[in-house]
Each structure stands twice: as C-alpha cells, then as structure tokens.
Amino acid sequence: MDSNKRSKEFHRELKEAYFPAIKTEEILNTTIGEELKKASNDSGNMMALVQVQDDGSIGRSWTYEELYKDCLELAKRMSLRHKKGTRVAVWAPNYPEWVIIEYAASLAGLILVTVNPSFQEDELKYVLEKSQSEELYVAKSFRGNPMWDIAKKVTDKIPFVKRMVDIQDWDELFGLNDSGSESLANSLPEVAPRDPVQIQFTSGTTGFPKGAKLHHMGLFNNAKSFQTRMGLEKGDRWLNCMPMFHTSGAGMATLGCLAMRATHYIMERFDAKNWCEVVEKEKINFLTAVPTMFVEILEEWKKGNYQESKLKGMTSGGTSVPPTLVKELHQTFGVWLQIVYGQTESSPVITLAWADDSLENLTNSLGQPLPNLDVSIRDPQTNRVMGLNEVGEICNRGDNTMLEYHQNPDATSETIDDEQWLHTGDLGTMDAEGYVRIAGRVKEMIIRGGENIYPKEIENSLLEHNDISEVAIVGLPDEKFGEIVGCFLKFEKGQKLTSTDLKSFIREKISPQKTPAVWVEIDEWPLTGSGKIKKYALREQLSAGLLHVLT
Numbered sequence: 001m002d003s004n005k006r007s008k009e010f011h012r013e014l015k016e017a018y019f020p021a022i023k024t025e026e027i028l029n030t031t032i033g034e035e036l037k038k039a040s041n042d043s044g045n046m047m048a049l050v051q052v053q054d055d056g057s058i059g060r061s062w063t064y065e066e067l068y069k070d071c072l073e074l075a076k077r078m079s080l081r082h083k084k085g086t087r088v089a090v091w092a093p094n095y096p097e098w099v100i101i102e103y104a105a106s107l108a109g110l111i112l113v114t115v116n117p118s119f120q121e122d123e124l125k126y127v128l129e130k131s132q133s134e135e136l137y138v139a140k141s142f143r144g145n146p147m148w149d150i151a152k153k154v155t156d157k158i159p160f161v162k163r164m165v166d167i168q169d170w171d172e173l174f175g176l177n178d179s180g181s182e183s184l185a186n187s188l189p190e191v192a193p194r195d196p197v198q199i200q201f202t203s204g205t206t207g208f209p210k211g212a213k214l215h216h217m218g219l220f221n222n223a224k225s226f227q228t229r230m231g232l233e234k235g236d237r238w239l240n241c242m243p244m245f246h247t248s249g250a251g252m253a254t255l256g257c258l259a260m261r262a263t264h265y266i267m268e269r270f271d272a273k274n275w276c277e278v279v280e281k282e283k284i285n286f287l288t289a290v291p292t293m294f295v296e297i298l299e300e301w302k303k304g305n306y307q308e309s310k311l312k313g314m315t316s317g318g319t320s321v322p323p324t325l326v327k328e329l330h331q332t333f334g335v336w337l338q339i340v341y342g343q344t345e346s347s348p349v350i351t352l353a354w355a356d357d358s359l360e361n362l363t364n365s366l367g368q369p370l371p372n373l374d375v376s377i378r379d380p381q382t383n384r385v386m387g388l389n390e391v392g393e394i395c396n397r398g399d400n401t402m403l404e405y406h407q408n409p410d411a412t413s414e415t416i417d418d419e420q421w422l423h424t425g426d427l428g429t430m431d432a433e434g435y436v437r438i439a440g441r442v443k444e445m446i447i448r449g450g451e452n453i454y455p456k457e458i459e460n461s462l463l464e465h466n467d468i469s470e471v472a473i474v475g476l477p478d479e480k481f482g483e484i485v486g487c488f489l490k491f492e493k494g495q496k497l498t499s500t501d502l503k504s505f506i507r508e509k510i511s512p513q514k515t516p517a518v519w520v521e522i523d524e525w526p527l528t529g530s531g532k533i534k535k536y537a538l539r540e541q542l543s544a545g546l547l548h549v550l551t
Contacts, residue, residue, distance in 0.1 A: 004231030004313060004338070004355040010368055010434070017377035017386045017430035025225055025371040027399055031191045031216040033075070033107035035258055040068035043261045046235065050282075051096045052267040056274025058282070060096060064261070071100050075107035077175045079187040081163070082134060084109035087199065089133035090245075091115040091124065091151065092167045093142045094268050098244045099254055101137055101167070106197050106216065109189040113199045113211070114245035116529035117142045125154045130211055131199050131406060132160055137167045143269070193217035199406050200247055200344045211406035212344045219247075222347040222400040223255035225370045227262075229352050230313050230338060232286050234261040239278060239287040241267040245529065247348035248288060248317075252340075262286075272296035276306055283310040288340075290531045291321050294329060295469070301332055309333055313355060315340050317531075322463045323363035341366035341436065343424055345415065347400040350375060350424070351436050364460075365435040366428070373398040376421070377430045380442050383417065386429075391439045391454060394428040395421040427454060444535060446475035446483050453485060453514050461509040462487065462502075467495035470525070474535045476518060476542070487516035488538050488547075490525075499550040518542075519550040 009022050028035075039048070044065030051059035062070065082088065088110050090101050105112040113131040115124060117139065128136065138151045148166070155161040166172050194215045201209040232238060240253035244266070257264035265282065267275070270293055278284060289297065294316065314329065315338045326337045336355055339362070342348035353367035361367070369375040376385050377392040386392035401422045404412040416422050427439040439454040446453040455473035462471045469490045476486040491497065499519040506515055526537035541547050 003228050006354040006356060006368075010354075012432070012434050014388065014430070014432050014434055017388055017390065017392065019369050019375045019430065019434040021369075021372050021374045021398060023372055025228065027217070027221050027372055028224070029193050029217060030220060031106065031193055031195070032103065032197060032220055032255065032258075033071075033191060033216075035220060035255075036064075036068050036071060036103050036107070039064040039258055039261060043234070044068075046261060047263045048257070049096055049099055050263060050265045052239075052265055052274070052278055054268045056271060056277055058278075062096070067100070067103070071103035071107060074100060074104035074174055076187050078104055078108040078110060079189065080175075082108070082110055084189040084191075085111060085196070086135075087111045087113050087131045087133040088135040088137070089113040089115055089128060089131065090137040090167070091117060091119070091147060092137065092139040092244075093117045094240070094244050094249065094266050095139070095167060096266060097137075097167045097173065099264070099266060102198075102244075102250055102254060106191070107188060109191045109195065111196050111199055111213070114201070114250060116243070116245050117147065118145060118529060120145075121150050121154055124150060125158070127201055127209075127211075128154065128158055128161060130201075134160060135163045135165065136161055137165045137173070139167050191216070194403070196403055198250065200245070200250075202344050210408055210411050212402045213404050213406050214247075214344075214347055214402050218347040218400045218402070219251050220255050220259065221372070222349055222370070223251050224259035225372070226252050226340070226349045226352060227256035227260050229354065229370065230256075230286060230315060231355060232256065232260045232262050232313075236260070236262045236285040236312070237265060237282060238262050239265045239267060239275070239282075239284045241270040241275060241293065242288055242290075243529065247342075247344050251347060252288065252349065272300040273304070276300050276304055279309050279311065280306050285310055285312045286314065287311070288315045291316060291325055292470075292531070294325060294337075298328060298332060311335050313338060315352070317341070324463075326363045336362050338362075339366055341438070343426075345402045345422055346396055346424070347402070349400070350394070350396045361435050365431075365437050367436070368434045369396070369436075370400075373400065374421075375430070375434070375436065377428060377436075378421070378423075380423075380427075383421075388432055389429050391427055391429055391452075393442055394424045394426045394436060394438075396424070397421050427456075440473075444475070446473075446485055448475075448478075448483050448485065448513060449481040451513060458485065458487070458506070458510060458514055458516070461506060462489065464509075465497075465502075465505055467492050467497055470522075472522075472525070472533045472535060472538060473516065474538050476539065478517075484517040485514060486518040486520065486539075486542070488520045488522050488542075490522050497550075502550070521548045521550055 242248040374397040475483040
C-alpha cells in the first residue's frame with residue numbers, strides 16, 4: 001500500500017505559492033458508465049455494493065456484474081422517457097437505489113441533480129426549478145421528514161416535472177408496467193467523457209446555492225486519484241456514511257470504490273454504535289466522516305467492547321479538524337487521519353494528506369495537491385501569485401473543474417478566470433513543499449478598522465483550550481471599526497467559561513485587535529447539508545436576540 005506514501009515527485013522546493021501539476025497518474029478519457037461496464041467484465045464476481053440498514057444490520061448486496069445488470073436495465077428504461085442531457089433529480093437518503101440511479105443516469109446520458117434529504121418545501125422547489133428536472137426519484141420519508149408529501153405538493157406546482165418515482169418501489173423504479181419495453185436493447189445514446197453527468201448544488205454558506213455542473217471524466221478521475229492516495233486497493237472495504245447528495249458520497253466513495261474495484265458499504269444513517277459494529281464485524285478498511293461523527297465514534301469505541309479494527313486509513317474534511325482529534329484517532333485505531341480539502345466545483349478533491357506525512361503536516365495542513373492539478377495561492381484583488389506562507393485565495397486548475405454553474409454565466413465567470421483557474425473563495429497559504437493551510441473564506445475575512453483578520457487563525461488558537469469543542473469566528477457589524485470579531489462556540493460536556501476566562505486565554509496567543517469582542521455560546525449550529533456552519537445564519541440569529549451572549 002505504498003500509494004499512500006509520498007513519492008519522490010512530490011518532494012518539492014517551491015519559490016512561490018504555486019504548485020505545478022505533477023503528472024504521476026494517467027487521466028482516463030472515459031465515462032462513468034464505461035467504467036462500470038469494465039468492472040463488470042473484469043471483476044464481475046467481486047462484491048461492489050453492500051447496504052447498511054438504518055438499524056446497522058447488513059441488507060442487500062450486489063456484485064459488480066449484478067450491479068451493472070440492474071443499472072443497465074434502469075438506464076434503458078430512463079432512455080425511453082428522456083433524451084440525452086435531460087435533468088432528473090434524486091431526493092433520498094443513502095439507499096442502494098441511490099447508487100443504482102447514479103450509474104443508470106450516467107449510462108443513459110442524463111444529468112443527475114442531487115438533493116439534500118433534509119430539505120423542506122421551498123428548498124426542494126428552488127433546486128427543481130433551477131435545474132428544470134423532468135423526473136424526481138424520492139423517498140417516502142426520512143428522519144421524520146415527509147418527503148413524498150412535500151414532493152407531491154411541490155411538483156404539482158411545477159409543470160416540467162413530469163413524473164415522481166418512489167425510489168424503493170422496484171416495480172415503479174424500473175417502470176415494469178411501462179410500454180416500449182421491446183425497444184430497450186438499443187436505446188442508450190453515445191456518451192462522451194466531458195458530457196455533464198451531475199448537477200450538485202453548493203452548500204450555500206453565504207446564501208442561495210448554485211448548481212455546479214460536473215462531467216464524467218472530472219468526477220471519475222478525481223475519485224480515482226483520491227482513493228489512490230488514500231491507499232485503497234482491489235477488494236478493500238470502504239464504509240460510506242457521508243451523504244450521497246454530496247460529492248463525498250456520490251464521488252469520492254461511490255466512484256472511488258468503482259475505480260479501485262473495492263466494496264462500497266453504503267450506510268443509510270450515521271449512528272456511532274452501528275458504525276463501530278459494522279467496522280468491527282465487516283472488517284472495514286477505509287472510511288470518511290466529519291469531525292463531529294469522529295467525536296461520537298471515539299466515545300462509543302472507548303465504552304464498547306470492540307475488538308481491534310482492520311482499518312488501513314480514514315479521512316475527513318480539513319477546514320475544521322482539531323489537531324487533538326487527529327492524534328486521538330491515531331491512538332485509538334492505529335492509522336492517521338488523512339485530511340482532505342476540496343469543494344463541489346472541483347469534483348471535489350484538491351489536496352489530500354499522505355499517510356506518512358509529518359505530524360505537523362498531518363495535524364495542521366490540508367496536504368498536497370492531487371496529481372494532475374495546478375494549485376496556487378493568489379491575491380483576491382489582483383490575481384497575482386502570493387509568496388510562500390502568505391495568505392491569499394486558494395485556486396486550482398485541472399480536469400476536475402466543473403463545466404459551469406447551471407444557467408448562471410455571471411457566477412461562472414466570477415469563479416473560473418480566463419486562464420481556467422477556479423477561484424475557491426477559500427483563503428489559505430502554501431509552504432515551500434506545497435502543503436496548503438486554510439485561513440478562512442474570502443467573504444468571511446474580517447476587516448476591523450482597515451486590518452484584515454482571518455477567522456481560522458483565531459479558531460485554531462481557541463481549539464487548543466481543553467474545554468472548547470467547536471468554534472466559529474464571524475465578523476459582526478460595528479459603527480466604530482466597521483467590523484469586530486465575534487466568537488460562537490460550544491463547550492465540552494459539563495464545562496462552562498466566562499468571556500473573561502476566554503479573553504485571558506486567547507490574549508496569550510494572538511494580538512489584541514484579533515481578540516473577539518463578543519462571545520456567544522451555541523447549543524446547535526446552523527448547518528448546510530454537507531455539515532458546514534452557516535456563518536451568516538449565526539450573525540442573523542445574534543441580531544435577532546436568539547443566542548446566549550457570555551458575560
């Protein structure tokens with residue numbers, strides 16, 4: 001499993017914050033459907049997909065041959081109803097049918113629109129109208145959310161949505177009562193590698209989300225490069241508890257397992273106890289989770305009577321992983337958490353740590369760029385390349401970049417410049433070896449009395465306090481300074497601190513002007529569908545007097 005150890009090509013000595021693409025891997029000029037067909041032919045008897053049900057038990061399973069057969073059948077049914085390039089939406093939790101629909105749509109040349117299962121009426125309506133989806137695959141309900149009833153109410157008002165399909169009703173899903181079955185054999189269109197395959201709506205941390213239009217080649221090659229660096233090998237078992245509507249589920253997990261001929265365990269709903277039991281009993285080798293999940297996992301693993309795991313690697317999104325969590329996971333499971341950084345528009349991975357990185361780079365960086373990607377740090381105003389370790393906007397360029405924002409040319413041109421650099425909106429730095437570190441969001445940068453303040457620096461300093469579990473630094477409007485620093489935080493269970501305690505702690509680490517002027521204790525974070533904190537919502541809740549300000 002040497003692929004997860006840093007190769008000599010990635011030992012660099014940069015002069016500026018620009019990491020030119022390292023071409024150690026072939027970019028496959030392929031489609032997702034073609035790759036599934038290849039897997040059926042060369043690894044047909046290998047297990048491809050395994051269902052982890054809501055109660056943690058193992059449900060249905062498919063070999064690669066069985067999976068391709070079902071996906072091909074559904075693709076042919078879809079092609080009877082839709083011409084190539086039609087948008088179809090899926091609104092459901094992590095059911096195996098989600099994966100089958102993803103592959104079937106790719107085989108049929110359709111564009112799959114992914115929808116967060118926690119969405120309510122207005123949010124679903126927004127996505128369906130923006131994407132102009134003609135068909136909606138939907139679950140009856142999830143976590144008390146009456147999805148079918150909501151979908152019926154919404155689609156009755158949208159004339160271009162021609163059909164609603166119960167995702168778990170196989171007779172309805174496969175249209176067994178539809179006419180035209182005699183013409184199925186030759187009904188699939190030609191699909192090209194750069195044809196659009198998915199529209200994934202961005203998290204919307206700053207407002208309404210935009211639909212990133214992703215293509216076959218970008219999604220598949222990015223997942224392949226990601227899993228190669230993770231060290232995933234043929235026959236390994238990957239546990240996916242990340243949502244399928246997100247690129248971490250539909251891309252990194254689903255397509256990454258396909259690329260490596262691994263087994264994709266799809267978990268319907270995350271539960272720490274179920275997770276630990278599946279990892280132990282099914283001998284799971286790799287997985288990804290968000291930091292809050294890992295905290296629950298560690299608590300459960302310690303109190304449960306679990307045997308030693310077979311884990312070879314694990315990963316998590318890098319902008320909010322405390323260094324102490326990385327170390328504790330290593331002590332418990334014997335593997336290092338490889339921090340990953342990316343965004344939907346990049347299919348999604350841009351950088352990833354190596355398993356043999358130094359402790360400093362494992363705990364305090366986002367790793368190095370994946371192969372075949374140019375990554376640079378640029379001045380948000382002038383677009384010049386920054387010096388080493390200077391804060392600027394993280395930009396990347398490569399075949400992973402989205403085609404466009406769906407029907408939003410202005411937003412597309414603001415994000416992808418004339419030289420094809422994708423501007424992430426994230427602030428970061430790059431060191432001489434090309435390791436990237438996050439500093440916050442361009443739009444979240446606080447300008448206090450003319451001085452730029454980067455939230456991530458303050459957040460990282462506060463997370464060093466043993467009694468603080470989670471932090472979000474937000475700029476708040478102020479008549480004198482324009483903006484002041486606001487700190488929203490959660491304490492560890494049973495712990496409480498005053499604003500005086502907090503100021504005393506942070507003043508030993510950062511300068512006075514960066515010290516938060518307002519301290520707010522949070523019970524529940526307002527989160528996007530992918531688990532990111534909506535900082536604008538915190539600002540709104542504070543302004544409305546809904547939050548507890550510490551004294």
